[in-house]
Amino acid sequence: MRNQAASTTSFPRHDRWSPMTLLAALGCLALTLSACATTAVTARAPAASTHGPDSQGLAVNDWVRAFRGYALAQGISAATFDMAFANVSYNPRVAEANQNQPEFSRPVWDYLDRAVSDERIARGKAKHAENTAALRAAEQSYGVPTSIVTAIWGLESGYGANLGSKNIIEALATLAYQGNRRAFGREQLLAALRILESKDIPPQRLVGSWAGAMGHTQFIPTTFLGYAVDADGDGRRNLWDSLPDVFASTANYLDKKGWQKGRPCFTEVRLPQGFDYAQADIDVSQTVTTWTARGVRRMDGRSLDTAGVETSAQAAILVPAGHKGPAFAVYENFRAVLKYNQSQSYALAICQLANRIEGRGEFIAAWPKADPPLQALSERQELQRLLARKDPGIGEPDGIIGRRTRAAIRAFQASNNLIPDGYPTQSLLALMRTKAQ
Numbered sequence: 001m002r003n004q005a006a007s008t009t010s011f012p013r014h015d016r017w018s019p020m021t022l023l024a025a026l027g028c029l030a031l032t033l034s035a036c037a038t039t040a041v042t043a044r045a046p047a048a049s050t051h052g053p054d055s056q057g058l059a060v061n062d063w064v065r066a067f068r069g070y071a072l073a074q075g076i077s078a079a080t081f082d083m084a085f086a087n088v089s090y091n092p093r094v095a096e097a098n099q100n101q102p103e104f105s106r107p108v109w110d111y112l113d114r115a116v117s118d119e120r121i122a123r124g125k126a127k128h129a130e131n132t133a134a135l136r137a138a139e140q141s142y143g144v145p146t147s148i149v150t151a152i153w154g155l156e157s158g159y160g161a162n163l164g165s166k167n168i169i170e171a172l173a174t175l176a177y178q179g180n181r182r183a184f185g186r187e188q189l190l191a192a193l194r195i196l197e198s199k200d201i202p203p204q205r206l207v208g209s210w211a212g213a214m215g216h217t218q219f220i221p222t223t224f225l226g227y228a229v230d231a232d233g234d235g236r237r238n239l240w241d242s243l244p245d246v247f248a249s250t251a252n253y254l255d256k257k258g259w260q261k262g263r264p265c266f267t268e269v270r271l272p273q274g275f276d277y278a279q280a281d282i283d284v285s286q287t288v289t290t291w292t293a294r295g296v297r298r299m300d301g302r303s304l305d306t307a308g309v310e311t312s313a314q315a316a317i318l319v320p321a322g323h324k325g326p327a328f329a330v331y332e333n334f335r336a337v338l339k340y341n342q343s344q345s346y347a348l349a350i351c352q353l354a355n356r357i358e359g360r361g362e363f364i365a366a367w368p369k370a371d372p373p374l375q376a377l378s379e380r381q382e383l384q385r386l387l388a389r390k391d392p393g394i395g396e397p398d399g400i401i402g403r404r405t406r407a408a409i410r411a412f413q414a415s416n417n418l419i420p421d422g423y424p425t426q427s428l429l430a431l432m433r434t435k436a437q
Helices: 040-044 060-073 078-085 092-099 108-115 118-130 132-142 146-157 168-177 182-198 221-227 243-256 288-293 332-340 344-357 377-388 403-415 426-436
Strands: 266-270 314-318 327-330
Touching: 060 078, 060 168, 060 182, 078 168, 078 182, 092 168, 108 344, 118 132, 118 146, 118 344, 132 146, 132 243, 146 243, 146 344, 168 182, 182 221, 221 243, 243 332, 288 314, 332 344, 377 403, 377 426, 403 426
Parallel strands: none
Antiparallel strands: 266 327, 314 327
C-alpha cells in the first residue's frame, strides 16, 4: 500500500516492497512541570537540519525515493541505503507515539521517588561493583565519576535491561515522513545511515526507542557520531554490546559538554528569609561568593565553598517545588547533565542517584506533598487563562509553565501577600478561582 494511513504501508527498498512486523512503541517517561523534554533523545538533539526532502504532499514511496537520492548525494552508498531500508515499513505506532502529548505531569517528588528508588540504588551499587574496571577506565580518560555514568546507565535503560526494540531506520523514517518532528527525523535518519556506512553496527542490531535513542545510555544517531568511543579496541563503537564503549562514550559526552573534574553537581541549601525567588532560576547564575553574601548556606549552616566548589564558581539556585520544598545550588556539572537531557528533574535525579550509589544520604528538606503542583493539562491552561485577565502577555493557554507564566504567577502571588516563587499549586489555583468570582 502507498497511503500513509495504512498500517502495512512499506518503505520501498529502492524499487521493491517488503513489509515488516510492527513492534510495540515504548512509552515516554513523564517528567515534571520543569521538564523541557519528554525523553533523553529529544533533549540531546542538536539543532535540526532543514536539508533533505520534505514529505509535504508526497506519498511514502515517493518520499523515500527522494530521500534515497539525497542520502546518496551526502555520501551514503546505494548498498548501505538499500540494505538499511530492506524489510522496513511505515510504522503508525511510532507516528502515534510522536503525536501523543501527556495530559498529566507528575510532581517532582514522584519522579524522583521512581528514578532514585531503593531498588534502582541497590542495583546501581551492584552494577557499579560488577563493572568497576571499565567504569574507572572511563573516569581516568574523561574525568567523569563512575557513579554519574552508572546513574545515567540506570535511568536510561535500567542498567541495560531495556534497550528498546524498534528498528531505528524504520522509526526515524516514520518521524521524517510525518508529524511535527520531520526535520529532526531527517537529520537523525541520515546520521543512522552513516553509522551503518561506518560498519560500527549491523542493521539488525540497530534498534532502540521509537524516537531514535539507542544503546545502554540511549544516544541518538548524531550524538553517536559525535561522541561514541571505541574503548575496547575492537575497531567498532558498540553501545549495545560493549560496556567499555558505553561507559567511555557517556563520559566523553559529558566531558565535552563541560564536566568539571572533582566538582559536585549541586548542594542542598538553606535560603535566607526574604530571599528573592525571582532569582531562583537556572538562567540566573552568580558566583558562590555572591550567593554566600546574600545569605545562602548549606543545610548545616556552613558556607557553599565548603562543598567542594571555589568561591569563584558559578551557581544557580533552584526550587523545583517552590519555597516550601528543598532548594539547591547547582553548578556547571549540573548543566553538563542538562545537556544530556534538558529536564531539570532528570538532572537532579541523575546527580542524586549518583550520590546514593556512592553511599550518601537523602535530601534533608521535605517535599511539600500536601500542596501538590497542577498536574492536569486542563488545570494549567485554566491557570493561564485566569492570569491572562491581568497579563495578556503570557500568550495562549498551552499548559506549559514557562518563563512568562511564572512571572505572571509571581505578580499574582505578590499582590496577594504570598511568597512569589512562581510555583503553580492546587491551592494557588483555588485562590485564583475565588478572586475571579
